[in-house]
């Protein structure tokens with residue numbers, strides 16, 4: 123279970139607080155959506171969970187499986203089961219996608235006290251997962267994300283997620299910049315991961331994605347606060363009325 | 374690059390007014406007087422040596438007030454001159470080669486021409502696999518004693534050094550040996566020729582060696598030059614190393630230098646490369662951890678439509694100082710030049726890149742691109758980059774760029790968020806930075822050997 127309590131986050135070197143007291147619980151087996159206008163702090167929340175430098179937690183706590191994540195390095199959080207699908211995945215020239223995934227998977231297995239996969243096992247696994255997401259073999263040989271289209275990058279994020287076997291999945295606008303076919307592929311990939319021992323936090327600006335990944339709960343984030351929580355129908359309401367209604371509340 | 378007499382004279386006057394000799398300069402001149410009688414070569418060579426040391430005596434070691442040496446001051450870099458190395462009694466075998474080169478590079482199939490303490494000692498493997506028949510070589514010491522070899526003498530006497538280049542002058546004066554290599558017209562060598570210069574002295578020594586290579590028209594060859602020490606010996610050496618390589622019409626050469634040895638090494642290198650019509654030259658310089666290295670390369674296009682690709686990777690930590698200086702002289706039409714140098718700098722290491730590209734008025738259709746990039750792993754590291762374009766022709770495409778950056782924090786976070794520990798993520802990104810340069814080495818076996826050397830070195834840089 124993911125438990126976020128009274129979380130306040132500041133950007134280091136800047137005075138202003140971006141998250142102003144977030145409280146949120148995602149039990150195992152549930153998918154929660156976070157929706158909100160641009161600049162409301164959605165990515166900041168995602169980075170705070172993943173432990174990015176510069177996103178300074180000034181108050182509150184983030185607990186996963188009963189354990190606080192705050193003192194853990196990003197790679198330790200990954201080993202604890204946290205995965206962040208980036209809104210803007212980075213291009214890493216000179217590092218082949220396959221090599222990268224292998225290193226990541228082995229590092230995680232080692233930290234989790236599991237046996238590393240043999241080369242044939244690894245290849246079999248990655249080929250199967252890549253095929254599900256329509257990722258071609260030659261893309262795996264190319265440097266990570268370099269020259270990939272927006273859609274390819276997002277599919278690669280989902281491939282990484284399914285390879286690394288996380289139990290807390292945070293997807294930051296995995297739908298942005300995708301056409302409807304790509305959204306469907308990405309959503310199917312995500313839905314395959316749903317299960318009784320996983321918690322998911324799906325961040326999106328648009329309701330569209332939630333047609334495919336149907337959430338158990340929707341939280342509206344505005345001005346660094348959760349201003350409304352509801353069922354999946356809240357997403358449809360927002361689609362009609364927009365975020366304007368919440369602008370005042372956040373202030 | 375050859376200075377005229379009047380220039381040389383002017384420099385000389387300026388110098389004699391401005392400074393007194395340093396201890397190291399005095400020692401070098403005295404050492405020459407002592408060892409000159411034992412150095413190889415007849416009267417003709419002796420005369421060149423005297424001329425060279427006289428030129429050196431006039432100017433001394435280059436220092437920061439000389440424009441080309443602005444960032445690399447040998448007066449402060451060389452406090453004392455080491456005595457010239459004497460012959461080694463070491464047994465030359467595979468184990469020695471492996472100890473000197475490391476397993477990765479020692480494993481690259483080649484014909485090895487081994488030099489020990491500045492003297493040619495062996496060709497390995499002595500039997501069996503050959504590079505092909507279209508080539509010949511002799512030791513430089515032997516060639517200096519053969520008065521009739523005209524191409525050798527042309528190359529040898531072309532640039533004695535003297536007041537216009539102290540490095541060339543010291544090399545000419547103290548030269549003990551080297552390799553003279555000819556690849557005959559149209560020959561295609563199957564294996565690289567690897568000139569391995571190993572120092573195994575028990576105490577600090579000075580070396581002066583030279584490689585003279587002639588690739589005749591239509592011939593193809595790969596030449597590797599390694600300048601390395603050996604772990605059980607003294608790690609201190611001061612070396613001058615000159616390579617002259619000329620490519621005939623439509624000749625192709627791949628030329629790779631590997632330089633290592635650690636903080637106590639001073640390596641002063643000069644390459645002269647001349648490319649005939651349609652020739653293709655691909656040079657690569659890998660410098661992994663050298664206290665003070667200067668690799669100065671002079672490129673001369675002597676015929677039209679030739680292609681040059683010169684690249685390198687400089688790896689420095691501690692107080693390493695690695696200087697790459699290029700002078701690319703386009704004097705004829707339609708030639709292409711590509712230069713890419715990368716530096717990875719940790720601690721207080723410093724890299725210098727000076728890249729001068731001259732395009733003469735008659736060198737129309739020149740296509741030149743130059744790039745120098747440094748990855749700064751420490752706040753105390755320093756990268757001095759001075760690209761210079763002197764373009765006198767109007768129909769050319771030339772560009773250059775230079776960057777110095779730290780490891781990208783966003784990329785680091787991305788990798789770490791996937792479970793990769795900080796040290797490994799750093800290593801991955803550093804390797805990724807170096808890869809673009811390493812990929813300039815076309816031959817896969819050689820490229821992977823170079824990568825293994827770089828990765829091993831980087832392992833030390835990232836494990837902190």
Ligand SMILES: Nc1ncnc2c1ncn2[C@@H]1O[C@H](COP(=O)(O)OP(=O)(O)O)[C@@H](O)[C@H]1O
Pocket residue numbers: 133136140158159160161162163164165166167176
């Ligand atoms: N690294 C940063 N430096 C400065 N300001 C930032 C940084 N990251 C986010 N912000 C600011 O924090 C606010 C929330 O941003 P973000 O979390 O990216 O919102 P969202 O993902 O909802 O669009 C914005 O006002 C944004 O400008």
Ligand SMILES: [Mg+2]
Pocket residue numbers: 164165166209294295
């Ligand atoms: Mg965002």
